[in-house]
Amino acid sequence: MKYTRLTKEQLEELQPEFVNFLATQSITGDEWHSIKKDKPKVAEEELDVFSDLVWEGVLTKVTYLENISKDQMHLFYLTDKEMKLISVKVMNPDLDLTTKVGFDWFKKNWQSDFVEYLTAAKAYTNDKNIDKFLLLKQGAVITKGELYKWFEKVIETT
Numbered sequence: 001m002k003y004t005r006l007t008k009e010q011l012e013e014l015q016p017e018f019v020n021f022l023a024t025q026s027i028t029g030d031e032w033h034s035i036k037k038d039k040p041k042v043a044e045e046e047l048d049v050f051s052d053l054v055w056e057g058v059l060t061k062v063t064y065l066e067n068i069s070k071d072q073m074h075l076f077y078l079t080d081k082e083m084k085l086i087s088v089k090v091m092n093p094d095l096d097l098t099t100k101v102g103f104d105w106f107k108k109n110w111q112s113d114f115v116e117y118l119t120a121a122k123a124y125t126n127d128k129n130i131d132k133f134l135l136l137k138q139g140a141v142i143t144k145g146e147l148y149k150w151f152e153k154v155i156e157t158t
Contacts, residue, residue: 003051004055004137006055021053055129059132064077065140066140067139069097069139070097071091071092071095073088074140076148078132082121083121083123084120085119085122086119086151087119089118
């Protein structure tokens with residue numbers, strides 16, 4: 001397995017897609033129930049293959065990721081050739097960027113001496129989607145990139 005098996009909830013959400021996946025292998029509903037009952041290991045393998053296919057499709061389309069913690073934001077723009085990062089660090093121990101109060105403070109004080117910025121770029125390893133997946137495993141979430149785009153404009157004009 002290349003990624004992680006989808007959760008039960010995710011598999012339930014993707015039931016129509018899973019049925020189509022089984023159909024492409026000429027596995028009917030009755031056959032699937034029989035496989036689950038009589039050959040659980042084969043069923044597990046099918047779930048793993050399906051999970052990898054779903055992850056591959058999702059990761060191929062991901063362009064922006066964000067990982068926001070108490071005092072830092074890591075905003076990623078995933079281009080075809082490299083991963084670009086805008087890193088924001090708030091040096092105020094009383095703030096928590098994951099709360100509304102902390103983020104509101106940040107929006108008003110983003111130019112303060114208590115905020116540091118760093119930009120970087122890094123080439124992908126041999127497998128771009130694995131690199132993206134590892135960022136997700138570390139706590140990043142897929143976004144539309146509004147925060148990254150805003151910072152990119154701010155950095156260009158300063």
